[in-house]
Amino acid sequence: MLVEKNVPLQPYNTFHIVAKAQTLVRIASVADVQTLLADPDLGPAPKFVLGGGSNIVITGDVKPVVLKVEVMGRALVRETSKAFIVEAGAGENWHDFVTWTLDQGYPGLENMALIPGTVGASPVQNVGAYGVELQDRFESLDAVDLQTGQLFTLNAAQCAFGYRDSVFKHGASMAAARVAGAQVAGHQTLGLKDRALIVRVRFALPKAWKAVLGYADIEKKMAEHDCTEPTARQIYDWVCAVRRAKLPDPAVIGNAGSFFKNPTVTAEQCVDIIARDPKVVHYKMDDGSVKLAAGWLIDSCGWKGKSVGQAGVYEKQALVLVNRGAGTDGNGATGGEVMTLAKAIQTSVYERFGILLEPEPVVV
Numbered sequence: 562m563l564v565e566k567n568v569p570l571q572p573y574n575t576f577h578i579v580a581k582a583q584t585l586v587r588i589a590s591v592a593d594v595q596t597l598l599a600d601p602d603l604g605p606a607p608k609f610v611l612g613g614g615s616n617i618v619i620t621g622d623v624k625p626v627v628l629k630v631e632v633m634g635r636a637l638v639r640e641t642s643k644a645f646i647v648e649a650g651a652g653e654n655w656h657d658f659v660t661w662t663l664d665q666g667y668p669g670l671e672n673m674a675l676i677p678g679t680v681g682a683s684p685v686q687n688v689g690a691y692g693v694e695l696q697d698r699f700e701s702l703d704a705v706d707l708q709t710g711q712l713f714t715l716n717a718a719q720c721a722f723g724y725r726d727s728v729f730k731h732g733a734s735m736a737a738a739r740v741a742g743a744q745v746a747g748h749q750t751l752g753l754k755d756r757a758l759i760v761r762v763r764f765a766l767p768k769a770w771k772a773v774l775g776y777a778d779i780e781k782k783m784a785e786h787d788c789t790e791p792t793a794r795q796i797y798d799w800v801c802a803v804r805r806a807k808l809p810d811p812a813v814i815g816n817a818g819s820f821f822k823n824p825t826v827t828a829e830q831c832v833d834i835i836a837r838d839p840k841v842v843h844y845k846m847d848d849g850s851v852k853l854a855a856g857w858l859i860d861s862c863g864w865k866g867k868s869v870g871q872a873g874v875y876e877k878q879a880l881v882l883v884n885r886g887a888g889t890d891g892n893g894a895t896g897g898e899v900m901t902l903a904k905a906i907q908t909s910v911y912e913r914f915g916i917l918l919e920p921e922p923v924v925v
């Protein structure tokens with residue numbers, strides 16, 4: 562366990578917001594967490610678990626002890642008749658892991674290539690892209706209880722996955738209501754926000770692999786390549802190419818990807834919204850609800866290209882907020898500017914469409 566003081570966090574968040582961690586502890590194993598919890602000063606202190614920092618907005622120096630997860634390793638741990646069960650340490654880079662699974666001959670994660678961040682954070686918001694979500698490939702995970710130091714394992718049902726949602730995003734009472742009566746590793750309720758540090762995640766990658774298609778960008782690539790049955794590697798390459806063309810590279814311009822979730826409304830609400838603007842981009846879901854494109858709602862309120870201080874709305878995609886400053890010289894956006902911009906966007910979308918957009922990143 563390595564303990565550092567006054568650590569600059571700019572390299573550890575993809576918005577490149579300038580801030581410091583008063584105390585940062587690098588966690589490379591379960592034993593590191595248990596040593597930390599036994600420490601008389603660090604053990605009882607509030608804690609914040611940090612992965613790759615690609616889904617957070619830092620609004621000032623971070624007082625809770627930052628636990629930087631660096632648990633490594635990836636392996637095929639088991640085979641069933643239907644799937645390869647592959648495990649990765651929480652500190653592994655997600656995209657490198659996806660690439661490795663393909664190289665090993667275990668396809669299934671290719672639609673989620675190039676999502677920034679770590680394997681350990683992937684269950685937290687049930688990451689997803691191009692028609693596949695983490696929950697579609699998830700087997701189980703191991704986590705350490707940050708209060709007791711106990712190691713426990715959760716299956717998919719216990720993680721209570723939803724759209725960009727899981728048990729790790731909710732406090733105890735809320736999760737108990739969502740999964741009534743469930744019990745996890747001795748916990749009375751399932752709310753694990755700020756309670757669990759995920760150390761390892763296992764994925765079930767289907768032996769009878771089938772391409773997940775249907776997204777316009779992928780269909781376009783299929784047409785361009787005159788291909789009706791793409792391989793997993795082709796889908797991987799196309800997803801990477803499309804993402805590189807559409808999304809700002811955090812190494813070049815600070816951002817946290819999509820800043821708001823796509824809101825879901827009832828069919829009746831959607832009729833009302835279409836009456837306000839017939840061009841609203843929407844997708845019918847299997848359960849009868851309708852998902853609206855948050856980027857379209859923001860764009861139609863005139864936000865594309867606008868700024869608050871050095872925080873701005875990306876010119877090519879209104880769903881992405883960016884840091885327009887270089888950052889290193891202190892001229893970059895502050896977390897306060899990002900959140901002020903986010904709140905102004907929420908207000909104008911609410912006033913025009915009656916919909917409250919929900920931010921995706923975690924505010925620290």
Ligand SMILES: Cc1cc2nc3c(=O)[nH]c(=O)nc-3n(C[C@H](O)[C@H](O)[C@H](O)COP(=O)(O)OP(=O)(O)OC[C@H]3O[C@@H](n4cnc5c(N)ncnc54)[C@H](O)[C@@H]3O)c2cc1C
Nearest residue numbers: 610612613614615616677678679681682688689759817818
């Ligand atoms: C350019 C760009 C594109 C993106 N595209 C997508 C996309 O297509 N789909 C998508 O779903 N997301 C996308 N994201 C968001 C982001 O990549 C994911 O949310 C990712 O899983 C965050 O990983 P991280 O390691 O950076 O987490 P962090 O930002 O470090 O942390 C996010 C949250 O997870 C918690 N956490 C992190 N690690 C652990 C752990 N080991 N145990 C417990 N809690 C933990 C943190 O406390 C925090 O609450 C994008 C982001 C960017 C910058």
